[in-house]
Amino acid sequence: MFQAVTKTLSVASTTYVCRGILLGIRHYCKKTPTKLRVSQALSGADLGANVKVQGWVRSVRPQKANVFLHVNDGSSLQPLQVVADLSSPLVFLSLRLLTFGSAVEVTGSLKKSPHKKQPVELEADQITVIGECNPVDFPFKIKERHGLEYIRQFPHLRCRTNAFSSLLRIRSEATTAVHSYFRENDFVQIHTPIITSNDCEGAGELFQVEPSGPEIVEDEYFFSVPAFLTVSGQLHLEVISGAFSRVYTFGPTFRAENSQSRRHLAEFYMVEAEISFTESIEDLTKVMEDMFKSATEHVLAHCVEDVDLFHKHIFSFCFHKDTVDAMMKSSFPVITYTEAVDILNRSSEKFTFPTDWGCDLKTEHEKYLVKHCGNAPVFVTDYPYDLKPFYARDNQDHPERTAAAVDLLVPGVGELCGGSLREERLDLLSARLEEYLDLRRFGSVPHGGFGLGFERYLQCILGVDNIKDVIPFPRFSHSCLL
Amino acid sequence: MFQAVTKTLSVASTTYVCRGILLGIRHYCKKTPTKLRVSQALSGADLGANVKVQGWVRSVRPQKANVFLHVNDGSSLQPLQVVADLSSPLVFLSLRLLTFGSAVEVTGSLKKSPHKKQPVELEADQITVIGECNPVDFPFKIKERHGLEYIRQFPHLRCRTNAFSSLLRIRSEATTAVHSYFRENDFVQIHTPIITSNDCEGAGELFQVEPSGPEIVEDEYFFSVPAFLTVSGQLHLEVISGAFSRVYTFGPTFRAENSQSRRHLAEFYMVEAEISFTESIEDLTKVMEDMFKSATEHVLAHCVEDVDLFHKHIFSFCFHKDTVDAMMKSSFPVITYTEAVDILNRSSEKFTFPTDWGCDLKTEHEKYLVKHCGNAPVFVTDYPYDLKPFYARDNQDHPERTAAAVDLLVPGVGELCGGSLREERLDLLSARLEEYLDLRRFGSVPHGGFGLGFERYLQCILGVDNIKDVIPFPRFSHSCLL
Numbered sequence: 001m002f003q004a005v006t007k008t009l010s011v012a013s014t015t016y017v018c019r020g021i022l023l024g025i026r027h028y029c030k031k032t033p034t035k036l037r038v039s040q041a042l043s044g045a046d047l048g049a050n051v052k053v054q055g056w057v058r059s060v061r062p063q064k065a066n067v068f069l070h071v072n073d074g075s076s077l078q079p080l081q082v083v084a085d086l087s088s089p090l091v092f093l094s095l096r097l098l099t100f101g102s103a104v105e106v107t108g109s110l111k112k113s114p115h116k117k118q119p120v121e122l123e124a125d126q127i128t129v130i131g132e133c134n135p136v137d138f139p140f141k142i143k144e145r146h147g148l149e150y151i152r153q154f155p156h157l158r159c160r161t162n163a164f165s166s167l168l169r170i171r172s173e174a175t176t177a178v179h180s181y182f183r184e185n186d187f188v189q190i191h192t193p194i195i196t197s198n199d200c201e202g203a204g205e206l207f208q209v210e211p212s213g214p215e216i217v218e219d220e221y222f223f224s225v226p227a228f229l230t231v232s233g234q235l236h237l238e239v240i241s242g243a244f245s246r247v248y249t250f251g252p253t254f255r256a257e258n259s260q261s262r263r264h265l266a267e268f269y270m271v272e273a274e275i276s277f278t279e280s281i282e283d284l285t286k287v288m289e290d291m292f293k294s295a296t297e298h299v300l301a302h303c304v305e306d307v308d309l310f311h312k313h314i315f316s317f318c319f320h321k322d323t324v325d326a327m328m329k330s331s332f333p334v335i336t337y338t339e340a341v342d343i344l345n346r347s348s349e350k351f352t353f354p355t356d357w358g359c360d361l362k363t364e365h366e367k368y369l370v371k372h373c374g375n376a377p378v379f380v381t382d383y384p385y386d387l388k389p390f391y392a393r394d395n396q397d398h399p400e401r402t403a404a405a406v407d408l409l410v411p412g413v414g415e416l417c418g419g420s421l422r423e424e425r426l427d428l429l430s431a432r433l434e435e436y437l438d439l440r441r442f443g444s445v446p447h448g449g450f451g452l453g454f455e456r457y458l459q460c461i462l463g464v465d466n467i468k469d470v471i472p473f474p475r476f477s478h479s480c481l482l
Numbered sequence: 483m484f485q486a487v488t489k490t491l492s493v494a495s496t497t498y499v500c501r502g503i504l505l506g507i508r509h510y511c512k513k514t515p516t517k518l519r520v521s522q523a524l525s526g527a528d529l530g531a532n533v534k535v536q537g538w539v540r541s542v543r544p545q546k547a548n549v550f551l552h553v554n555d556g557s558s559l560q561p562l563q564v565v566a567d568l569s570s571p572l573v574f575l576s577l578r579l580l581t582f583g584s585a586v587e588v589t590g591s592l593k594k595s596p597h598k599k600q601p602v603e604l605e606a607d608q609i610t611v612i613g614e615c616n617p618v619d620f621p622f623k624i625k626e627r628h629g630l631e632y633i634r635q636f637p638h639l640r641c642r643t644n645a646f647s648s649l650l651r652i653r654s655e656a657t658t659a660v661h662s663y664f665r666e667n668d669f670v671q672i673h674t675p676i677i678t679s680n681d682c683e684g685a686g687e688l689f690q691v692e693p694s695g696p697e698i699v700e701d702e703y704f705f706s707v708p709a710f711l712t713v714s715g716q717l718h719l720e721v722i723s724g725a726f727s728r729v730y731t732f733g734p735t736f737r738a739e740n741s742q743s744r745r746h747l748a749e750f751y752m753v754e755a756e757i758s759f760t761e762s763i764e765d766l767t768k769v770m771e772d773m774f775k776s777a778t779e780h781v782l783a784h785c786v787e788d789v790d791l792f793h794k795h796i797f798s799f800c801f802h803k804d805t806v807d808a809m810m811k812s813s814f815p816v817i818t819y820t821e822a823v824d825i826l827n828r829s830s831e832k833f834t835f836p837t838d839w840g841c842d843l844k845t846e847h848e849k850y851l852v853k854h855c856g857n858a859p860v861f862v863t864d865y866p867y868d869l870k871p872f873y874a875r876d877n878q879d880h881p882e883r884t885a886a887a888v889d890l891l892v893p894g895v896g897e898l899c900g901g902s903l904r905e906e907r908l909d910l911l912s913a914r915l916e917e918y919l920d921l922r923r924f925g926s927v928p929h930g931g932f933g934l935g936f937e938r939y940l941q942c943i944l945g946v947d948n949i950k951d952v953i954p955f956p957r958f959s960h961s962c963l964l
Contacts, residue, residue, distance in 0.1 A: 054759040056925050074726025103925040131926040159725040172671040189654040193955040194734050195749050197962040211738035212690035223962035243641040244556030252676050256693035277536040443538050443585040444613040473675040480679040480705035
């Protein structure tokens with residue numbers, strides 16, 4: 001194996017040194033050519049001679065007189081068609097280097113294409129193979145459609161596939177969209193810490209952090225205290241929300257769950273917001289719904305082709321573009337937990353888990369509720385007090401005691417967001433947790449917040465079944481590739 | 483101590499229950515008032531009656547007939563002036579609740595202010611104290627200017643100070659600015675992982691990650707292999723740059739350095755970019771310089787008052803607004819390492835560390851070079867090959883072998899960015915590191931990238947001496963508060 005690798009190495013190096021393997025030279029332009037990205041070339045705004053495009057070959061079709069290439073550089077799903085004259089003997093001799101996956105630099109004239117399939121094509125004066133790719137070793141084959149599961153085995157190469165490069169562009173745009181929403185609504189972004197001495201929800205599944213090397217000695221912690229990877233930025237947002245009435249954070253969070261499910265990762269991204277001077281749970285549901293719609297509208301508008309690829313060819317849920325369009329138009333209904341339990345109990349569906357008042361809503365219940373509400377997102381509010389964490393605000397209702405908490409359930413995914421008004425009343429809180437107290441001593445105000453699972457959001461709008469397919473480098477138990 | 487806390491608790495709770503402690507009622511408006519953030523109120527666009535503002539009291543000045551408050555909600559440095567009529571007996575009785583740090587809700591009429599200090603003021607019809615604050619316990623005192631070092635002791639309260647809330651707004655805006663720069667220049671944002679099985683630079687100081695609880699057993703790693711917190715997203719960006727010619731990442735990175743210095747944190751933010759099809763080091767310096775200027779221009783334009791506070795009152799470097807303005811206007815000079823060493827050797831300055839060719843540039847050298855270049859940012863390129871990591875591209879020059887690496891040195895801080903063209907030639911690389919090889923097998927192209935320390939960037943443009951003062955929750959050896 002190592003033999004094979006070094007052999008390929010030296011070939012590639014030779015290629016680089018004689019960077020002048022030219023295919024189909026028509027004329028040599030002395031003027032520096034205009035560098036264009038593929039997306040710019042496709043826009044048709046820069047028709048003319050002496051244009052340079054660099055990218056990776058996505059297809060090669062030699063025909064009678066010409067060779068046709070598709071070149072992609074990550075700037076768009078659609079590749080640029082390149083046409084090169086085969087009559088040059090150099091083309092004939094070097095054709096074997098122009099393989100699927102190889103990297104090329106093409107200079108030529110950008111012209112309107114005579115074909116309907118693409119708006120423009122690049123008539124090559126010069127093609128240089130900058131990086132070779134041995135198609136025998138390359139795990140993706142030309143013209144073959146590889147399943148997401150197959151692709152996932154090659155973390156260092158999956159960005160070379162159409163599906164995953166579309167995902168990366170969508171993820172980048174969705175990130176921009178989330179930030180834009182909060183900025184336009186006057187939220188300040190806070191970089192909440194990854195390493196924390198606090199375990200937030202008292203959740204068991206924490207990763208601990210210590211310098212690698214010698215064994216950890218109890219009284220010699222690096223930070224003097226045990227330190228963990230954050231499971232939520234909420235506490236730190238709450239700190240800042242004591243002076244800023246609107247704050248948010250968007251970053252990675254961690255759970256050491258020993259799970260191989262399609263729904264869980266050890267490292268995943270969360271959008272979390274905290275709002276001060278809240279008066280009711282509607283102060284939260286409004287922001288959740290607005291953010292969902294604003295971000296989705298942005299993604300749909302900016303990633304038309306990429307989203308289309310998912311909706312037409314890759315989605316694994318039983319829905320597609322129409323479901324997303326319907327979500328955007330509907331006003332998300334709000335039902336209480338008590339109403340939700342009533343709906344479940346009145347249904348003819350046989351559930352595996354119980355549906356008595358006080359039960360935790362399981363995925364099967366969440367999916368039923370979403371379907372019941374017309375396959376649209378639905379808010380469920382006022383959960384039993386005992387189901388929610390210590391910081392959720394006590395509704396002080398009787399006889400069934402509930403907390404001012406809310407979950408947003410969406411098609412295909414189930415729970416997308418979870419939030420609550422926070423208990424700002426020190427005496428009520430002190431009964432539950434001593435640690436949290438000092439945050440409430442100085443000008444404590446009613447506030448609330450929520451978190452949205454960013455991968456679940458992408459699954460929801462794209463219809464992707466497995467969470468590992470919407471994150472660049474998935475981490476889960478027994479897997480940390482690269 | 484705990485006694486005191488619970489006592490305060492019950493007072494606060496009482497306050498909440500009788501949320502109607504009204505100060506200076508003139509008339510009671512039945513119509514729902516228009517909620518304004520302080521920044522909106524200050525803009526003067528919403529003059530008129532029945533306006534509601536919520537925030538924290540930053541100053542209280544009772545005078546003959548009126549009480550004057552300054553209210554801040556984090557949306558701007560400038561507070562809103564509130565004027566309330568003292569003739570109401572309720573004001574007189576409840577004045578003691580209106581303390582520095584307490585949270586209030588004020589309804590009234592927004593009017594042009596007769597004073598020059600502020601554009602508008604809010605004539606209160608109703609003031610409700612929503613959260614009390616005992617000024618005796620509160621660590622910050624009205625009208626006192628607290629040093630950054632003092633403030634740092636109260637991680638859960640430092641956002642209540644002017645200096646730190648300005649910093650948080652600037653940091654949020656600078657984050658937006660960095661993302662905007664890359665988006666406008668067609669870079670795709672990649673969420674590179676925090677947990678990695680790779681140690682990137684082979685740097686020693688890594689944090690290891692395992693689920694907390696039972697001791698780690700060698701063959702039972704959670705991820706099946708040892709896993710660490712990332713020290714750089716470079717490797718993962720390089721992976722993606724095999725299909726996307728422009729990518730970047732912006733997130734936390736980690737070093738388990740046992741350092742208490744003003745320059746180091748265990749958790750800090752890095753902006754990293756990777757560009758494919760590079761032809762020379764200028765492909766990198768151009769992006770570094772453009773990004774620096776574009777982000778700084780955005781921050782200066784959007785945070786005028788906040789930046790002013792730093793430049794006028796808080797800066798600790800020997801420079802201020804003029805230095806920043808000069809940086810923005812200068813074209814950053816580029817010198818080679820060899821030229822830099824010549825400059826150092828020709829100078830009359832006595833350096834602690836040696837300045838022979840081959841030496842590492844220390845902070846004292848970096849600061850001298852910056853001063854030598856007119857107190858402006860300066861690029862140093864082509865470092866000795868042996869000083870740079872294995873992936874830096876060999877310049878193959880003689881007799882002094884150098885690598886195509888570049889650092890950006892800036893006033894006050896020293897090294898702000900470091901980057902290099904990456905060694906894309908498999909045979910040269912294979913001599914150095916086996917692991918890295920598979921990335922170069924399939925369509926490998928010349929590429930390069932760099933990283934910018936985001937905290938150092940903020941220190942540089944604001945003139946802040948200690949890195950702990952430009953991050954919301956600093957983590958360093960022996961300290962992980964909250």
